[in-house]
Amino acid sequence: MPTTDYDPGSLPDLLPLYYKRLFPFSQYFRWLNYGGVTKNYFQNREFSFTLKDDIYVRYQSFSNQSEMEKEIQKMNPYKIDIGAVYSHRPNQHNTIKSGVFQALEKELVFDIDMTDYDDVRRCCSAADICSKCWTLMTIAIRILDRALREDFGFRHLMWVFSGRRGVHCWVCDEAARKLSAAGRSAVAEYLSLIRGGEDTVKKVQLSDPVHPFIKESLKVIEQRFEKYALVEQDILGSKESTDKVLALVPDEVRKELVAFFLIERNPVVRWKKLTAAVQVMATAKRGFYGDKEIMLQYCYPRLDVNVSKGVNHLLKSPFSVHPKTGRISVPIDLKAIDKFDPFDVPTISLICEELDRPKTAEEKGEATAIQTENNGEQRKVRDYKRTSLAKYVKLFDQFVEEMEQCRKGELLRKSGESELVLGSSACPYTDKPPPGESELVLGSSACPYTDKPPLGKTPLC
Amino acid sequence: MQFSRKIRLRPAEIEQEGLYGHCLQFYGQPPIQNISLAQFEQLAVDRLKLLKTVESLGVTFVKMSEQYQNKLRAEMAGLNFPVRADAPLQGSTEYEKRQKDHISHFILRLAYCQTEELRRWFIQQEMDLFRYRFTQLLSKQKSEFLHRNSLQYHTIEDADKKALMDKLVHSSYGSSGCSVEQQDFYKVPFQDALDLVRSRKVFLKAGYAYIPHQDIVTIVLNDFRTRLSKALALTARSLPAVQSDERLQPLLTHLSHAYVGQDYSIQKSVGKVSLEQIDSLSVRSFPPCMRHLHEALRENHHLRHGGRMQYGLFLKGVGLTLDQALQFWRSEFIRGKVDHDKFDKAYSYSIRHMFGKEGKRTDYTPYSCVKVILSNAPSQGDHHGCPFRHSDPELLKQRLQAYKVSPSGITQVLELVMGMHFQLACQKYFELTHNVEDAGFSLNHPNQYFVESQRLLTGGRELKREAEAPQRGQGPPAVKAASALPEHPSTSTEVAEDLDSFFQED
Numbered sequence: 001m002p003t004t005d006y007d008p009g010s011l012p013d014l015l016p017l018y019y020k021r022l023f024p025f026s027q028y029f030r031w032l033n034y035g036g037v038t039k040n041y042f043q044n045r046e047f048s049f050t051l052k053d054d055i056y057v058r059y060q061s062f063s064n065q066s067e068m069e070k071e072i073q074k075m076n077p078y079k080i081d082i083g084a085v086y087s088h089r090p091n092q093h094n095t096i097k098s099g100v101f102q103a104l105e106k107e108l109v110f111d112i113d114m115t116d117y118d119d120v121r122r123c124c125s126a127a128d129i130c131s132k133c134w135t136l137m138t139i140a141i142r143i144l145d146r147a148l149r150e151d152f153g154f155r156h157l158m159w160v161f162s163g164r165r166g167v168h169c170w171v172c173d174e175a176a177r178k179l180s181a182a183g184r185s186a187v188a189e190y191l192s193l194i195r196g197g198e199d200t201v202k203k204v205q206l207s208d209p210v211h212p213f214i215k216e217s218l219k220v221i222e223q224r225f226e227k228y229a230l231v232e233q234d235i236l237g238s239k240e241s242t243d244k245v246l247a248l249v250p251d252e253v254r255k256e257l258v259a260f261f262l263i264e265r266n267p268v269v270r271w272k273k274l275t276a277a278v279q280v281m282a283t284a285k286r287g288f289y290g291d292k293e294i295m296l297q298y299c300y301p302r303l304d305v306n307v308s309k310g311v312n313h314l315l316k317s318p319f320s321v322h323p324k325t326g327r328i329s330v331p332i333d334l335k336a337i338d339k340f341d342p343f344d345v346p347t348i349s350l351i352c353e354e355l356d357r358p359k360t361a362e363e364k365g366e367a368t369a370i371q372t373e374n375n376g377e378q379r380k381v382r383d384y385k386r387t388s389l390a391k392y393v394k395l396f397d398q399f400v401e402e403m404e405q406c407r408k409g410e411l412l413r414k415s416g417e418s419e420l421v422l423g424s425s426a427c428p429y430t431d432k433p434p435p436g437e438s439e440l441v442l443g444s445s446a447c448p449y450t451d452k453p454p455l456g457k458t459p460l461c
Numbered sequence: 462m463q464f465s466r467k468i469r470l471r472p473a474e475i476e477q478e479g480l481y482g483h484c485l486q487f488y489g490q491p492p493i494q495n496i497s498l499a500q501f502e503q504l505a506v507d508r509l510k511l512l513k514t515v516e517s518l519g520v521t522f523v524k525m526s527e528q529y530q531n532k533l534r535a536e537m538a539g540l541n542f543p544v545r546a547d548a549p550l551q552g553s554t555e556y557e558k559r560q561k562d563h564i565s566h567f568i569l570r571l572a573y574c575q576t577e578e579l580r581r582w583f584i585q586q587e588m589d590l591f592r593y594r595f596t597q598l599l600s601k602q603k604s605e606f607l608h609r610n611s612l613q614y615h616t617i618e619d620a621d622k623k624a625l626m627d628k629l630v631h632s633s634y635g636s637s638g639c640s641v642e643q644q645d646f647y648k649v650p651f652q653d654a655l656d657l658v659r660s661r662k663v664f665l666k667a668g669y670a671y672i673p674h675q676d677i678v679t680i681v682l683n684d685f686r687t688r689l690s691k692a693l694a695l696t697a698r699s700l701p702a703v704q705s706d707e708r709l710q711p712l713l714t715h716l717s718h719a720y721v722g723q724d725y726s727i728q729k730s731v732g733k734v735s736l737e738q739i740d741s742l743s744v745r746s747f748p749p750c751m752r753h754l755h756e757a758l759r760e761n762h763h764l765r766h767g768g769r770m771q772y773g774l775f776l777k778g779v780g781l782t783l784d785q786a787l788q789f790w791r792s793e794f795i796r797g798k799v800d801h802d803k804f805d806k807a808y809s810y811s812i813r814h815m816f817g818k819e820g821k822r823t824d825y826t827p828y829s830c831v832k833v834i835l836s837n838a839p840s841q842g843d844h845h846g847c848p849f850r851h852s853d854p855e856l857l858k859q860r861l862q863a864y865k866v867s868p869s870g871i872t873q874v875l876e877l878v879m880g881m882h883f884q885l886a887c888q889k890y891f892e893l894t895h896n897v898e899d900a901g902f903s904l905n906h907p908n909q910y911f912v913e914s915q916r917l918l919t920g921g922r923e924l925k926r927e928a929e930a931p932q933r934g935q936g937p938p939a940v941k942a943a944s945a946l947p948e949h950p951s952t953s954t955e956v957a958e959d960l961d962s963f964f965q966e967d
Binding site for chain 2: 054056115116117118119150151152153154175179180182183185186187189190194195196197198199200201202209210211212213214215302304305306
């Protein structure tokens with residue numbers, strides 16, 4: 001079991017260690033600086049900290065990486081949120097005439113929270129999660145990632161574990177950062193299929209024509225529905241949950257199914273019957289998708305539109321610690337998404353403990369070699385590599401690296417060298433050749449999960 | 462524009478042909494002729510009437526539905542605005558109508574450019590009007606419009622169209638293989654087609670929206686909105702010059718106030734409600750949306766953000782002071798999972814924010830019905846929104862039964878809901894629960910519901926601070942309309958004066 005027991009009371013001791021030796025400041029700065037292309041982009045970025053005793057401070061900003069490091073190491077925040085890039089330095093906003101200080105840009109973000117699925121998962125509720133319901137997150141990531149890349153043409157997406165019961169997505173393309181509030185809300189609405197709150201029983205209604213986006217999303221769900229819903233969640237097992245499912249079909253179908261279910265107890269067979277009954281209706285009454293609607297209601301991603309809408313909305317930072325669970329908000333490897341286990345994510349206590357482990361001979365050799373380079377900084381930088389955090393920092397590094405390559409490619413192209421384009425058209429999740437190859441490469445995104453060829457020319461980098 | 466004595470307009474002025482050659486325009490060029498003050502006012506008033514009709518039709522009917530279109534056409538014809546897209550220009554009244562359209566638009570710009578709220582309202586109605594008029598155009602007239610206004614939207618190659626055929630067919634309602642083949646498809650960056658993206662009525666690929674010619678209106682609308690928005694900002698800057706003309710100043714002020722109904726942000730009733738009264742008031746005088754929020758709050762000792770905003774602002778409009786509000790929310794949340802400290806840290810800030818004591822210090826106004834119905838739909842765990850709009854009919858029925866509405870009454874309400882007349886449904890609920898034939902007002906704001914209800918129940922009397930029913934011989938609250946006439950009491954004149962201002966509209 002890779003997790004040392006975490007005790008929230010130990011945060012005041014662990015955080016200083018975490019921020020001094022483990023937090024990946026270098027990559028973090030490179031990310032948020034976006035190549036320094038736009039003046040003051042990093043300096044005008046808002047950060048907010050939640051400190052000990054729930055003290056919350058907004059409008060933090062820093063001049064450079066070094067200042068950020070010092071501040072964070074001084075304050076040891078329990079939680080870090082990232083906000084928007086403003087028109088002026090956030091930490092000076094009080095000096096600016098009201099109405100002039102404005103949020104200008106920010107990554108397009110999405111927040112999927114497991115509690116929003118409470119009405120359709122039986123294994124857990126509220127803040128709890130388990131390996132059974134985590135499938136919902138896997139489904140959500142696959143559906144949304146595909147849509148954001150293929151439909152909207154975005155390329156630089158980072159999916160991050162929120163630390164307890166959900167995932168966040170950071171879309172970092174320039175077009176995404178420049179998107180207006182109306183644009184963000186339009187994207188979020190496009191991606192929303194679940195409508196209604198406490199008072200709505202049937203939350204998904206499909207009618208002809210069924211948009212290609214819905215069809216693609218259904219493909220993802222259909223692959224997993226039997227295992228997730230029929231077996232693990234057992235939605236057609238007990239009477240209570242079966243009734244809930246049956247409440248979603250029209251009366252005629254329900255009567256027939258109730259009778260059938262009296263004799264047939266196997267959930268897979270029951271589902272087949274339901275699908276068949278729906279098919280019959282579909283020929284009589286054109287475009288009836290009762291079974292698909294059920295699958296969507298039970299599995300389709302539920303995102304909080306309000307998080308995505310606002311340009312100035314603050315969202316928990318990657319590599320922030322979750323104060324209640326101790327887990328680090330780590331990036332998720334899309335190439336191995338089905339293997340991601342939220343319970344395997346390192347906690348701050350684990351990685352701090354790993355730091356204190358006696359070094360192996362190899363590590364010692366490496367350490368001395370580096371120290372002779374007269375660079376104590378290097379030792380700090382390498383420290384995370386001794387811990388379970390290593391692979392996640394590597395993912396983060398790859399993400400940032402790819403954006404940098406892309407930017408270089410874009411700059412070259414703009415400056416007229418249209419033949420040799422460095423920069424990744426390669427989807428970061430398949431095994432395409434590394435960036436830097438000299439063939440003519442036009443940017444686009446191949447589907448990260450299959451080997452589909454790039455989609456063709458897009459102006460987006 | 463120069464204002465002088467009345468000059469007859471000559472349809473034969475050829476130089477205007479260029480401007481009025483098409484019945485629809487982007488209002489790029491301001492009018493340059495002279496008109497009289499009387500005409501100036503008449504044109505403005507007519508257009509304002511039209512825009513107000515656009516607004517109310519938009520809430521009562523589904524936009525662009527047949528009823529909506531018919532009623533709008535009738536209103537336009539009645540006010541002498543251009544209606545027929547193919548009407549000939551010469552030798553008819555069409556020219557004057559187009560000119561009226563042109564001039565009246567620019568006059569209203571003067572009146573509506575001054576504040577963010579006015580601008581937003583004006584743009585919204587002008588857009589809805591434009592949308593209606595654009596959809597009335599024939600395909601060739603649409604193309605002509607695009608051409609006249611140099612809108613560069615690129616069509617896709619046939620080969621590409623073929624490759625995407627299946628996807629294109631399934632992305633827009635009412636299209637088939639045939640219709641896809643026959644019409645042009647425009648490839649537009651998705652940021653320029655947000656309305657289509659939002660409602661998923663368009664095929665998206667690699668950041669581009671593929672729009673059939675028949676749907677090009679949405680793109681054009683976006684363009685229209687951007688232009689108008691910029692133009693209004695510019696107009697606002699030149700306004701001081703216009704306002705210095707004292708003939709125009711009173712007219713423009715009057716025009717811009719005309720649309721603003723009571724927004725219940727001016728709390729004349731501040732401090733007249735006590736916290737103990739809220740439970741009983743919620744049953745008697747709150748509209749169902751707020752009653753439900755209140756019940757959910759009492760039951761769960763919590764409300765999510767959407768609910769806190771909608772209900773919190775409503776209570777502010779009812780007359781709660783900031784201190785009362787803090788006490789109210791704190792006492793309820795503490796019964797739940799929130800302790801004193803957490804409340805002070807997490808929630809009291811946002812309550813003070815609502816009252817304009819934090820952050821931008823905007824004094825937020827309570828939500829109108831339109832706002833509750835159209836924005837921020839509730840999702841899992843939410844209790845806000847409009848029950849007539851956002852609840853399943855079955856659950857709505859159950860709730861009405863729990864609220865003791867008669868079966869025949871419920872049927873009437875549900876019928877209105879089916880017809881998507883949510884505010885009328887709420888009004889009908891008002892009539893049923895207050896036992897009156899006719900509410901006597903046109904419901905468009907939850908606080909209006911409250912005020913009207915109180916007026917009916919207390920005959921215009923002051924809301925007492927004590928918990929018991931109002932004294933002074935009024936009798937039980939649930940009285941029939943006949944006996945609860947909203948006459949002002951003949952008691953202390955001081956009280957009466959307060960009440961007058963409380964109930965009268967500005």
